[in-house]
Amino acid sequence: MKLSKLFHPLVWIILGGTVFTRIASFMAMPFLAIYLHNEIDATPLQIGLTIGIAPLISTVGGFFGGYLTDRFGRKSVILLTILVWSIVFFGFATAHTIWLFVVLNALNGLCRSFFEPSTQALMIDFTPADKRKRLFSLRYTAINIAAVIGPIIGVYIAQLSSPSIPFILTGAMYIIYAIFLFFVLNRYEMQQQKATTPTKILQTFTILLTNRVLLSFIAGAILINIGYSQFDSTLPQLIELKIEDGAKLYSLLISLNAAVVLLLQLPISILSERFSSRATLLVGILFFAVGLILFGLSNTYPLFIVAMILFTIGEIFAFPTMNVMIDEIAPDTQKATYLGASQFKNLGGFIGPIIGGWLLTHYLDAMYIVIAILVLCGSLFYKAKSGQSTL
Incomplete structure (x- = not known):
């Protein structure tokens, strides 16, 4: 079986989007602590609070994101989340106080906790049960590809320009992905069982x-x-x-x-x-x-x-x-x-x-x-x- 026929076209689009959005995220987020230290002179405690708030909010938010996805549909949650997420990254580039960074990174964690269950559930909807183990392995590979590429691009861009540019570029990439998914998701009939x-x-x-x-x-x-x-x-x-x-x-x-x-x-x-x-x-x-x-x-x-x-x-x-x-x-x-x-x-x-x-x-x-x-x-x-x- 050809690799292209292994999964539904929409699944391949989401996998490709995973690489695209994760590269965008990895361009900026691994350097948030350095950015906070250099640009706004944050203390180690303030940096720790800012970095730690995202996974904490993500842990709790995952349940609500998953529930809303099952209740109101994959498409609505995915598109709304990406748009809010793009605003968050633009906010990182323009914020000047530590407490605003705390709020923004909390929203970052919340967006991730909504986006992950909704995109994974969407891929499950279009993938037979016997192929899902291969699906999640490929998704994990996609994330790691982005983890290799993203930070390298982020460092290069930050050195050539302002340290805030990777955050702005990430926000722009998320908007592009949202527009692309709007047309793609409208093309396919959702197969979610409610x-x-x-x-x-x-x-x-x-x-x-x-x-x-x-x-x-x-x-x-x-x-x-x-x-x-x-x-x-x-x-x-x-x-x-x-x-x-x-x-x-x-x-x-x-x-x-x-x-x-x-x-x-x-x-x-x-x-x-x-x-x-x-x-x-x-x-x-x-x-x-x-x-x-x-x-x-x-x-x-x-x-x-x-x-x-x-x-x-x-x-x-x-x-x-x-x-x-x-x-x-x-x-x-x-x-x-x-x-x-x-x-x-x-x-x-x-x-x-x-x-x-x-x-x-x-x-x-x-x-x-x-x-x-x-x-x-x-x-x-x-x-x-x-x-x-x-x-």
Whole structure:
């Protein structure tokens, strides 16, 4: 089968749009902390509050974004979100006070929490169930392609002109994408399955709270994300403590992470299609744990490189599979709601740096062993149940 025929044309358009919008975002957002420090002389505490507000709002907003997507349709939520998002990026370029940046980045997190479930649900609507694991793997590859290209373009543009230009360019790219999607989405008839009697938001929240399979998924995913969050939080600090000129090694590991994802994502995706989602996720958890333990034991370049490869393989197995599992759990009429509710797993990204920072201060030698054990405990929440192939 030709690659172009693997998915519906609209799915390929959304995947291409994922690369386009993520490149735009990666041109600006990785440098927000530097921008705040250099342009408005923000303190480290103010920068931390500004950066941290986005994932916190995104965690809560995911449920509401998913619910509204299922209730009012994919197209309306997607188009409105992109337009608001573009205004947010223009706001970053023109803001001059730290509190306005806090508000803007909160809106940035809210827009992401609306956009992610709606676009993923739209692709699910147009993709047969047996092809969705491949779909989410390709989507993850698209995000990583953007993560490689975007920051390079952002640095180049900022050096040639004003540091605010990447934010303005990002906002403009989002408007272009919104206009493009307006015509594309009107061309295709939406295939979303809606409930005959829409459920009110409080009723939906109650239903989710009583869904033990979903709650088990979120609990396990929080533990996995506690482990993954160490990549950005404690790992660079650990390398600085162990390696002379640690920043150079950490930069190498970031590039290696992206390269391994791009190189191995497709073959691992094809391999994992032969196994259940649960088995695939458990393999990912195992690789995560081994990589974390090896990080803690490493004191040379080669050991850190091997640890990074193992850690990244765990990432490739685990993260796309999480979206597949949510698709398998969710009723056809509540795909976006469940995808949005699954964003509560991002609490691990908030808790992880706190736990890791405390362990780094008091129990350096045992830090990554403890984190690895927490990740392995996540597997306890993914037990096979009668009649279900996922959890």
